Amino acid sequence: MKFAHWKDLFGSLQDLMQKGGKFGKAAAQVSGILKLAQRKNTVSEVFFGIPTTNHGESRIQHCIKYDLQGACRLITVQHNDVCFLMFAGTHDDCTDWLERNKGIRFHLNTIDGRGVFEATRVSDDVSDASKRLTTIPDFSAGKLWEKLPARYFDKLCVGLSEELVVKLKMLTSIVEDDVLLELAIEADGSGDIDHLYDTFNLLRGGSVQEAKARIDLHNGDVTPLDVIQKDTIDKVSSGDEVVMNDDVDAVLFDHFLKTASFQKWMLYLHPSQREFVKRDFNGPARLTGVSGSGKTSVLIHRAVRLAREFPQERILVLTLNRALAKMIKDLTETSMGDDAPKNLVVQSFWELCQEKLLEFEPENGQIYWDKTIKTNKFAIEEHIDEIWSEYYECKNNNITAKVLEPLHRTLINRNIFPSDYIRQEFDYLRSALGPLERKNYIRLEREGRSVPLEERYRSNVIDGLASWESKMTNVGAIDYLGLATALYKHITKIKPIFRCVLVDEMQDFGCVELKIIRALVATGKNDIFLCGDLAQSVLTKYHKLSESGIDIVGRSHSIRKNYRNSREILAAAFELFIQNKKLFSSASAIEILNPEYANFSSSPPLLLMAEDFTSELSYAIDYLHSLLRDENGASRKFCIAICGYNQREIELIAKNLSLNVLTGDTDVVAGQIFVSDLEQTKGFEFDSMIILNCSNSVIPSPALPVEESYREICKLYVAMTRAKTELIVSYSVNASSFIMEISTKFTQGAWDTYASKAPMPKFVFAKSRFIDDSDKELLNMTAHAILYLPEAVGLTTAAQEKLLQTVTGTTRFQNGRQTEWKTFSFFYDGIRRMPTIRNYNGISEGVWNELQNLFTKLDNSEKSLAATIRNSTLSSPKRPILKLKNNV
Template identity: 60%
Template sequence: MKFATDKDFMQSLQTLTIKGGKFGRAAAQVIGVLRLSQRKTELAEVFAGLVTTNHGESRIQHCTKYDLQGSCRLITVQHDGICLLLFAGDHEGCDEWLETNKGKRFHLKETQDGRIIQSTRVTESVANAASRLQTVSDFSTGALWEKLPLRYFETMTVGLAPELVAELKAISSIVSDEELVPLACQAPTSGQSDLLYDVFDLLRGGFVQEAKARVDRFEGSVVPLENASPAALETAVSGDEVMLVEDVDPVLFEHFVKTASYEKWMMYLHPSQRGFANKDFNGPTKLTGVSGSGKTSVLIHRAIRLARLYPNEKVLVLTLNRALSRMIHDLVSLALGDGTPLNLEVKSFWELCREKLAGIEPHNHLLYTDKTVATNPFAVSEYIDDIWAEYYEQRNNNRDAKVLAPLHRTLLVRSIYPCDYIRQEFDYLRSALAPSEREQYLALEREGRAIPLEERYRRCVIDGLVAWERKMTDVGAVDYLGLTTALYKHLEKLEPSYRCILVDEMQDFGSVELKIVRNLVRPDVNDIFLSGDPAQSVLTKYHRLSDAGIDVVGRSHSILKNYRNSREILNAASELFKRNKDMFASAPGIEILDPEFANFSSSPPLLLTAPSLKDEVLFALGHLHAKHNDSVNHSFKSCIAVCGLAQSELEDLSRQISLDVLNGDTNVVAGKVFLSDLEQTKGFEFDSMIILNCAAAAIPHPHLPAEESYRELCKLYVAMTRAKRELIISYSREASAFLGKVVDLFTIGEWHDYADAREQKTLRIRSGRFSAEPVLQNSELDGEAVLMCPEAVGLSSAAQEKLTQLVAGNNRYRGNKQIGWKTFDSFFESLRKSPALHTTNFVSRAMWDEYVGLHGRLALRSVEPKPATGRRILTLKR
């Protein structure tokens, strides 16, 4: 006799346990049954001491109920060869569950993962109202039949009149039985009538998987459990709905029934993925999967198994994001408690580098701490941003970045903002090559970088990077790629110190980081396990596994089923990729996986507008305040992500509105509402996700190559797919071009029609990609300082050269004629008032027109956008 648990069983047992008292004692009886079922094979032995209820149960075929303490019940379905544990609860809870699951039947289905057990609900006779299924509408939009793959709809409508098929196609989630029953009864046979009713009833409740299973059962492509042979049952494996008790980890289970609910989907929702956790691989292995497919869950289960398999050797779970590292650590601790293997470590790459460097360079221990990093120990902090600005803009008499001037000027001509592009190029170079290898950069094929760079400009990058690293050393700070570089210098000293390393979000690791990973674990069975999603590549890095000595040929796998997002949210996110696929032409090796939708629906995502980013923030806060107050789910979590803000601005905003920023210090398991940029949301999930400032001025970056904007599209996709049931995207003035092709998948409106703004007397925030306060006011800018401003993007070489000659920071005269100016403002005003100076200073008409545009752009840099008026929905560009 095999024993298995249905998808509702664990949750019901946890609920019973938490209620305590007599209910807790009843739960203990059920736990005893589960323990025995893992060791015994006979019904009498497993249910010893329990008696069946006096009354039978007709709502579910082959159902047997057992009496528990405190008037509680254990509901099972028993066939020859298998017993399914379905639900445990008090009398009222059990009755409600049985009514909801009336007509539930199980069958065996052949899949690529093996023979799994599925269920669906079946009406005995559509003509009998008492026997009909009664699901509650999920109020999703669109025609119900479109939720099914076409082959399923064609199977269920074979032989029907075209007029009836047309009427069936018009059915939506608000269809009533008074409308549905007469349509179903027009089918030529009672069996097909029952089928039509059941499928559309299940679809209006959002139960797409059950609806498909109902069609499978009708066409005979599955085997009802009551008809399954003992041999077939013996080969059954765990699936999404039914898990064999032999696959239930007893330690995880004991803690699961006693813990809060946030971590439960991470640890229990994906039994069908257990094969990836339990299989031994003869070398490095790569698991890719769509967002929400349970990749991190697989990785956690696998890490726990390997730590137990190799109890005398260390197993490491490694992430790039410190907040994600902490969350995984907390999940393991909450799930296992005192049962956590002592040899299992969870670290961010930052922490790993610091730990190794502390042993190799103990004299530099102060450099490799995060004390100098103001608020975010991940070093993507306001302090690093400030150091970068000081270095790049050559403030405080530091002229090291002067070596970048030729590259800076050619990028301006190409309409690229050099400050951001060159910083990205530094990261790209550091992720590709160690300092001793950087001469190879001169000939490196820069995959994913759209702007070609001649050798002389690449030399500028190498020299500028050396100066930037020296600058950070001088001020006693380091970013995480700086740590990577520092550790890589000692690569030959890094001996294998781990039996297994499991890397989450592997697509964000560059080749240099992966070389370090390769050195820390010796080649062996189960040595390296890489998990990630190429579609979530958000960092400008050189990523090539072969360059790191990691060979996954023949050991690459994919999982496509999404469990996290509602059908509507995932569809919007997936279509965002598909309809903007032209942006991926230059993306190196990014494969967009086509997801299988989760088995639930929600309202369509919202696309809302407000007069300014400040208003967006206040409306979002008001909405979430009401949402959390109304929620009966105490584990309800939400996040506000903001596009286009520097980390320093995000930190400043967090202090003003009293929200935690997602970083290495964030306790996601304990917290409720968080603030983040787009990329730091990766790896998390939230009941409600609000993305602000999704405006044309903020995303994509207006002055970086359009060919590389796919990374920002990936960031937006990442943030969208964090939402389980509610997604709101918000903008002011003009929406991002990314959204123009998917507006049909959103409900469009204005914030004030959906929420009340939170009252806050002062809130200082500026929208737009370049929103930080300038160090120098316009009236103080000389020619060199002007060229550092984003407003100078697009200026011709001649205009740049003339500007630096004429506006060199001091007033100069030849006789009574001025030939040099201290500031751009005074230069512009002089030439405006005296056109004769154009000829004297060799300023052509075309050049003057460039300066007029530049002056106008600079004049707008500190002006807040004027609030929009009226109730008009702002136009989206397509």
């Protein structure tokens, strides 16, 4: 007798274990049965001492139920030398499960050359209501037939009249059983009316995979369990729905029963994933996969396998994101407990660099952090984003960034916001070349960077990067790529201390990091295993494996089946790529895989509008509060991702809301609600995902090159595909053009029909930037300060020059006429009142028009800021919302 598990078994056992007491003992009984089934091969041996129930079961053919402790039941299907363990639970839970799965039948299908068991529900007799399949509508949008691949619908329609086919194409998820029955009866010429009724009933309930299997069963493309030969059964592999008992890791399974539901994915492997856990490679290998395909799960299982295979050597799992590394480490330890291999190391690349730098530079180790170190109780801990702003804008008597002024001003003239673009260029350079190799940047082909930079501007970048690194050293902090650069200086000292290195989210590693990884492991069998999705490339880096000493030729593979997202969510996210293919022409290295959709549906994503960003946030908080009040809310996880803000600003927002923020140190397993930017969400998953500030003025950024906006598509795709069953995209005024191009995939509406405004603490937002000082007056700045504002983007060189000559921060007259002004406001008002001064100062009509437009933009920003200040503090609430601080 072969033993196998139906896909519902693991979850049902975990539910029993979480209840504890007698229910936990029932789950332990089944665990014992599964272990025994790996050593014994008869039903009498495996179920010894466990009685069958007193009553038979007619809802499922060949069903046998067993009595467990605590008045629980174990449901099995036993037929033709196979025993399927289906579900375990209380009497009521088992009754509900049997009703939902009435008519289930197994068959053998051949997938990629392997025989796997699948199942579908089948009506015994559609003319008898008690023997007829029925499902609960999933209320998904669209026509039911469109859920099927065209080849399946064609098979379904063989022998049907054109008139009937037209009627079938009109069916939606709200079709009633009687209507389906009438249409099935019309198909009497096909010789079998049951399969037509069953197929559309299954589609109505969102069970697309079962519907396809029902068509295959009718057409003889799969083999019913009844007629499968024994020698064939012996060769059956685990599949997506049925796992053969021999493929279950007993150690992992024991710990699985005791872990939280968030960690379920750690245990179960689908066949397309299992292949890459067990497979050996004669050198570095790469596994790419669509979002939600379980790449991280593959990586962890493979790492555990290799750690057991090489118990005397160290195996490294490496990821860029510190929070993701922590989660992987926690999940591995929780899932395996004391049985976790002691030679398995899980680190972020940041932690690895710190560790090695302490080895090579013990005297400097304390400075390698992304915040300044507090030297005394009066010292201020500065975030790296604050340090960048101080450096780049030449604040506090810091003038080293002046070397970047020529590049800064030409980028303004090209309609590009220089601060962001130059910081990205620093990252691109450091990810491509080590400190001693930077002269090669002058001739480097900047793949994926659309703004051409001639040699003098590239020299500016090299010099500016050197001054930025010096600034970080002086203040005692470092950014991520600065850390990698510091370690790369010691590349020749790095020894191959690991037997195997497995890298998650490999697309985020640049050449410098990849060369360090290459140095950590000797060349050989299974030395480097890279996992990732090139379509999730969100960082501005130079990524070329061929230049990093990592040769994957002949060892690059992909998996396309998505298991995380509902069909509706993934379809909306993938449509981003379909509608913007042309934007990826400058990023030839990015490969976009066509996904295979998961076998479940949800409501379409929501596209909701509010009057401003503060309102969006207020509504989102109230909406999540309502989900928390749900009785099942305690086990769910939620995320608010915000477009257009940097990491420091996100952290300030989260702090004001008393919410968790996704950073390098976040404990995702322990928390429930998180605030994040778009890219930090990568690697995680949430039951509900809300993306705020997805407005046309924010994304794509109007101050960055259109040709490079593909990265923002990737970021938006990443955030959207974190949602398992619920996705809300929010905007104010006008939605992002990215979203409007795919708006048919959303249900559109206004926030006030879904939530109320939660009270908000007083903090101020302006456009896509955070303003700490609410008294900051944009119009009362000097030219130097104004040229660092987003509003200055687009000014011609002539307008910049004239602004710098006249708005100097001092008042100066020549021959009785004013030539310099303290602030832009004074300058604008003086020229407007006395136009002759304009001519005296050589301000052409074209330049004056530009400066008038600049005044309007700054004035509007100030008014918007003032309105936001007024609206950011709501009236005293009737109840606290998510423990908000500083409610007024």
